[in-house]
């Protein structure tokens with residue numbers, strides 16, 4: 001039994017299936033699999049054609065793409081081959097990029113295995129590859145032909161990975177409207193790690209909410225940009241801690257910093273989301289001291305300044321305003337830079 005729905009795209013429409021134990025019924029021994037090293041033993045029993053990657057942010061690079069492409073040639077993959085990617089956001093970003101360029105594009109299918117990739121990144125077709133210290137500098141749009149969300153993968157995730165996914169889902173629903181946000185909280189209360197099926201409604205709600213943004217603005221030129229809420233602070237925090245802070249956690253802290261920076265932390269809707277984010281972060285039980293200790297302010301500002309959404313003259317941030325979330329531009333001054341750093345530092349001091 002699985003829940004299915006279709007996402008419309010200018011490239012090609014694709015199906016999303018959410019259910020329990022889907023992986024065994026879809027993978028056959030002639031498929032080409034790209035997966036996280038963590039799943040190597042499992043997939044080598046299912047197929048001879050397995051390529052593994054170490055899911056490290058520093059390896060989400062063009063060099064790794066080239067290594068994978070060489071392995072695809074050695075496995076004699078051709079234009080008609082299908083690549084099956086199984087993993088979290090790092091495997092997904094690499095798979096999107098290589099499937100789009102191998103022999104000018106082959107079919108690919110995706111099984112997200114982290115809650116973040118199930119709730120958020122699997123939909124929308126973006127690839128994001130790092131170049132040097134530039135996070136997600138290059139990429140393109142090339143959605144999988146099919147997405148299978150096998151919720152049984154949730155079982156092995158730790159509390160940090162769960163919180164990381166939940167924070168991204170919360171962000172999507174908050175960006176949409178109050179009723180999506182409230183419904184998300186209701187489904188969240190029913191989700192229990194020892195019963196992965198209870199995550200089905202939460203994931204489906206998050207994705208169907210994201211679907212509105214993606215179908216409205218697939219190429220990220222308008223309303224989809226609101227999903228970057230918390231990301232400029234978050235990406236810079238990931239970078240300034242050598243990626244010790246997982247992506248979704250960094251986005252959660254980034255949302256807190258962005259709200260503080262907006263000066264609107266006392267509005268009712270912001271008080272609601274602040275309290276929700278703080279509760280989820282507290283439930284993650286991550287090592288706060290390690291994160292505070294590893295934070296390098298100058299690396300933070302340097303990464304913040306490199307965000308590809310800014311222009312030479314302006315910072316461009318997604319911030320809460322009287323009208324809800326909006327993209328707001330500010331002059332790039334030293335004073336503004338100091339304020340940005342203070343807001344991030346305050347979050348780190350109080351998590």
Ligand SMILES: NC(=O)c1ccc[n+]([C@@H]2O[C@H](COP(=O)([O-])OP(=O)(O)OC[C@H]3O[C@@H](n4cnc5c(N)ncnc54)[C@H](O)[C@@H]3O)[C@@H](O)[C@H]2O)c1
Pocket residue numbers: 036038055057060087088089090091092093113114115116117120121122124126127128136153154156157158161164246247248
């Ligand atoms: N392309 C997009 O639209 C998009 C959107 C958001 C984030 N991202 C990218 O995604 C990346 C982060 O991805 P992520 O948070 O999904 O994780 P990840 O791929 O970085 O993996 C994180 C850790 O989780 C482990 N893991 C994966 N599945 C597991 C499972 N079922 N049980 C136990 N452990 C498991 C991995 O081995 C790894 O150690 C970042 O590079 C971010 O930039 C991309």
